[in-house]
Amino acid sequence: MVRMVRVWLWSLTLAGVFTAMKVHAKGRNPRAITSEALSFCSSLKGNKNKRCSASPEKGLSAREGVELALEQCRKQFTDMRWNCSGVTVADIFQTQRILLAGSRESSFLEAIAAAGVAYQVTKGCSQGNWEECGCDSRMSGRGHKSGEMSWEWGGCSEDFRAGYDYSAKFMDPVKTEKSISGFVTRHNNEAGRKMIKDKMDKTCKCHGVSGSCTIRVCWRTMPKMAQVAVELRKKYDHALKVKMNKNKSKLLKMLRGRRGKKRNTNNRRPSVSSLVFLSESPEFCNPDERYGILGTHGRTCNKTSEGTDSCREMCCGRGYNGVRKVEDVKCNCSFIWCCHVKCDLCKKDWVEYTCK
Ligand SMILES: *[C@@H]1O[C@H](CO)[C@@H](O)[C@H](O)[C@H]1NC(C)=O
Ligand SMILES: *[C@@H]1O[C@H](CO)[C@@H](O)[C@H](O)[C@H]1NC(C)=O
Numbered sequence: 001m002v003r004m005v006r007v008w009l010w011s012l013t014l015a016g017v018f019t020a021m022k023v024h025a026k027g028r029n030p031r032a033i034t035s036e037a038l039s040f041c042s043s044l045k046g047n048k049n050k051r052c053s054a055s056p057e058k059g060l061s062a063r064e065g066v067e068l069a070l071e072q073c074r075k076q077f078t079d080m081r082w083n084c085s086g087v088t089v090a091d092i093f094q095t096q097r098i099l100l101a102g103s104r105e106s107s108f109l110e111a112i113a114a115a116g117v118a119y120q121v122t123k124g125c126s127q128g129n130w131e132e133c134g135c136d137s138r139m140s141g142r143g144h145k146s147g148e149m150s151w152e153w154g155g156c157s158e159d160f161r162a163g164y165d166y167s168a169k170f171m172d173p174v175k176t177e178k179s180i181s182g183f184v185t186r187h188n189n190e191a192g193r194k195m196i197k198d199k200m201d202k203t204c205k206c207h208g209v210s211g212s213c214t215i216r217v218c219w220r221t222m223p224k225m226a227q228v229a230v231e232l233r234k235k236y237d238h239a240l241k242v243k244m245n246k247n248k249s250k251l252l253k254m255l256r257g258r259r260g261k262k263r264n265t266n267n268r269r270p271s272v273s274s275l276v277f278l279s280e281s282p283e284f285c286n287p288d289e290r291y292g293i294l295g296t297h298g299r300t301c302n303k304t305s306e307g308t309d310s311c312r313e314m315c316c317g318r319g320y321n322g323v324r325k326v327e328d329v330k331c332n333c334s335f336i337w338c339c340h341v342k343c344d345l346c347k348k349d350w351v352e353y354t355c356k
């Protein structure tokens with residue numbers, strides 16, 4: 001009897017594993033072409049228009065990738081004068097406004113947008129949206145890693161190569177584009193995509209009777225876009241100013257050595273994973289139509305902070321207004337058996353400062 005139950009449980013476990021694998025591998029029907037996709041493609045010019053028209057639904061997925069990227073950009077820059085909130089999807093695809101500034105901010109946007117496109121297209125591949133890509137079939141059989149329980153490759157390993165290639169073809173200026181901004185954009189786009197590639201990991205699931213891990217199944221997964229954004233934000237903080245070499249074939253770091261100090265003239269190629277820019281950032285204090293800069297008038301600031309969100313920094317020396325705010329908030333909450341929570345209402349008051 002005991003034996004029979006055990007066999008029965010065992011086959012139940014296996015059935016579970018195979019169902020999980022099938023759901024991943026089979027995928028959905030390829031996406032139908034919608035008028036939304038067609039109208040998006042027609043808003044693009046040149047190479048992007050050509051790429052988009054060849055597969056409008058993939059183009060739409062590129063746009064979704066850029067939307068994800070901008071959402072993360074806004075999260076990363078909430079405490080900065082430039083908070084990414086004025087940037088539109090069209091700015092990215094049509095290379096306009098802040099992307100024309102050639103500053104650190106442009107470099108961050110290029111990188112995260114290229115990453116977002118690669119990310120979203122790869123997701124689409126895993127979901128079986130397109131004929132030409134799917135899951136990474138190289139991940140099969142058993143996997144081992146020292147200090148870790150071995151595993152069985154299963155489910156759908158995300159195939160980043162497909163999304164990577166698509167992003168490179170769609171988002172990069174064509175190689176014949178020899179202007180310095182062409183070099184810079186290609187470099188930043190590559191840095192963004194590389195961030196996903198470098199942070200690829202595996203996700204595992206245990207299958208077994210009552211929590212035991214008789215079968216461990218893993219599949220390759222991309223990092224979340226939020227993680228990519230955090231890492232690229234660090235690259236933004238250390239972005240390098242570059243110029244073109246003499247015969248216009250590559251980018252070189254600008255030398256920042258102080259006078260009298262011996263400069264290191266070797267190794268002037270910026271590393272592949274660095275963000276690079278051409279011009280110092282605008283101040284972002286006042287609105288500037290050209291770059292779609294909104295300015296910091298009316299931004300809330302923190303009077304006690306020492307950082308970029310301090311009123312001194314945020315308001316650019318224009319000063320700020322304080323408004324007393326009172327709000328009822330729940331407090332003193334306690335759990336009453338069973339089952340509700342009882343709270344008191346407390347008055348919370350504070351002063352909100354906004355830039356003049
Ligand atoms: C650029 O110049 C360097 C030396 O000044 C030379 O070795 C190199 O071949 C040149 N590259 C191109 C593409 O002309
Ligand atoms: C970002 O800045 C703009 C203009 O300066 C402002 O309107 C917006 O509320 C800010 N966004 C956030 C999330 O603080």
Ligand SMILES: *[C@@H]1O[C@H](CO)[C@@H](O)[C@H](O)[C@H]1NC(C)=O
Pocket residue numbers: 302303304305306
């Ligand atoms: C303002 O900055 C201080 C110091 O960094 C911090 O402790 C506080 O939480 C901040 N206040 C708000 C409302 O963000």
Ligand SMILES: *[C@@H]1O[C@H](CO)[C@@H](O)[C@H](O)[C@H]1NC(C)=O
Pocket residue numbers: 331332344345346
């Ligand atoms: C919170 O609960 C404590 C103890 O029950 C009470 O003394 C205090 O007045 C309560 N605070 C508020 C704001 O209601």
